[in-house]
Amino acid sequence: MTAYPARSDAFTLTAPVRLWEEGFATDPYAYYATLRAQGPIGWAELAPGIFAYVVTDRRAALDLLHDTETFSVDPRPWERTVSEDSPVLGMMRWRANALFADGAEHVRYRTTMLDAFDLVEPHDLRERVHRAVDILVSRFGPRGEADLVTEFARPMMALIFNSLFGLPDTESGRLDAALGAMMEGGERSAQGEAEYGRYVMELIAAKTAERGDDLTSRLLDHPLELTPEEVVWQVFLMLGAGHEPSANLISNALSRILGNPAYYSTLTSGARPVMDAVMEVLRYETPLSNYGVHFARESTSFHGMWLQAAVPIVISFGAMGHFAEKDFAGAHHPHDASHMSWGAGPHACPVKQPALLIATGAIERLTQWLPDLDPVLPRERLEWRPGPFHRSLRALPVRFTPRTPDRTPALTPGPAAESPTDQAGDRA
Incomplete structure (x- = not known):
């Protein structure tokens, strides 16, 4: 059984963007553009049958990462809905450490x-x-x-x-x-x-x-x-x-x-x-491109989207870097402020x-x-290694x-x- 939003969720009418495909490793920016076209938060598949919201907007990401009352990093409610052989559990299962x-x-x-x-x-x-x-x-x-x-x-x-x-x-x-x-x-x-x-x-x-x-x-x-x-x-x-x-x-x-x-x-x-x-x-090719996984404690409206509880919400640092020029619109910013590779809020690196x-x-x-x-x-x-979470070369001869x-x-x-x-x- 996998976590999938209820029928009332608008994303059930939208085909999920498959971040596990080989094509994502080859050209992630086309996939990010498809996610961004859905709004500040897109709908994706991290592995076959494993769905997630993906935040591609900087403002939405900052709001989420600082809102510890609405959102949690504890994956256990979601984890109970996922098959033990799911290939993403290695990166997402609960462990007794600071990340979760x-x-x-x-x-x-x-x-x-x-x-x-x-x-x-x-x-x-x-x-x-x-x-x-x-x-x-x-x-x-x-x-x-x-x-x-x-x-x-x-x-x-x-x-x-x-x-x-x-x-x-x-x-x-x-x-x-x-x-x-x-x-x-x-x-x-x-x-x-x-x-x-x-x-x-x-x-x-x-x-x-x-x-x-x-x-x-x-x-x-x-x-x-x-x-x-x-x-x-x-x-x-x-x-x-x-x-x-x-x-x-x-x-x-x-x-x-x-x-x-x-x-x-x-x-x-x-x-x-x-x-x-x-x-x-x-800024442009961050190595941990999609992570910072959170979960809504209760189903809630957030930046115009209805987020179901116990469904992963992934922060797309890669997408935000790709769209940084548009988002900043030429405004002056500190040397590393145009990327969010270190995260933000209490769980920042x-x-x-x-x-x-x-x-x-x-x-x-x-x-x-x-x-x-x-x-x-x-x-x-x-060539780039496949996987929804990273931007990683296979080889550099x-x-x-x-x-x-x-x-x-x-x-x-x-x-x-x-x-x-x-x-x-x-x-x-």
Whole structure:
């Protein structure tokens, strides 16, 4: 059984926009235009038989995200109407963490996350980024060619988050593969969710047995005393939210940079900051394009639409970025105010600055090692991974002058880094 609005809902007369189709991955903007034509809130299908309202208007999104009395992030009333094998449950099912909690419970969970990340110094995070880039360039640099998605952006985020949470590099491949499968929302979603769950449980078991200077240990020892289950789901959220969108942010930014030779030359010469490219992605091609799922506590009228209770309401950050020029109508705005990639209201991203540091630091370090990156395919021929939630490249093949980094910094804290030779067989 699936959640579908009652016959009185106007959307029952409107064909849902199928965000699970391959065509959406290829050209999401045509789908966003169809949704926007329905009004501030459109009607979509996230997976076959799984329907949702999709907010494409900035004002409506802001009103919803700040209205905690009318709307909740708790999916359990909806979840009871959905088959257990639904491919979107990996991204939408209830868990005891900050993403799915309201009110005081949400504040408690969010506080533990903020306190854990506050102890990560920017210089330490930058060193972890540089170390991860150096390891990966040492693997593919001598070949003179690479896929900057599967050999750089995704394994780099796995390396960084393994070290932040207290696991060795050898576990990074599991994290990358599991999150990728779960995020796509397809037939491999359940398998990815199960593997990711095993990864998290093994991580917490290791840290329970022996603490370290890492995020997992800080959650376990936090004075707010999370239960063992709460620690599991907080880690589940923090790793997933940190790895997948950040990897896509980096690869999407690199594809935009490399697709414009004039732009690339200004970045490699230092005349233009990498942050400009990252901000372009956050505005026009945000990596988590449709999420921020809410539910009306009771059926209600909102921005001219009748919203049924217990039906998902998805915020389309991707659509709002696409229509930003029209919505702002040339008005002056702060550097990042024309996008909503960080969300808004009580559930806005709590670790915006670390995410920006990782993305910009990774691209800067990569282009320092390999200043002549040359895309194999024009940008319009690149393929995108299917899925209703993300904007994610399948591959970004490049060529460059072969290069071997002359050093690979040691991991601190945690186990010593393996040499590039030792790691060559560990494809993350």
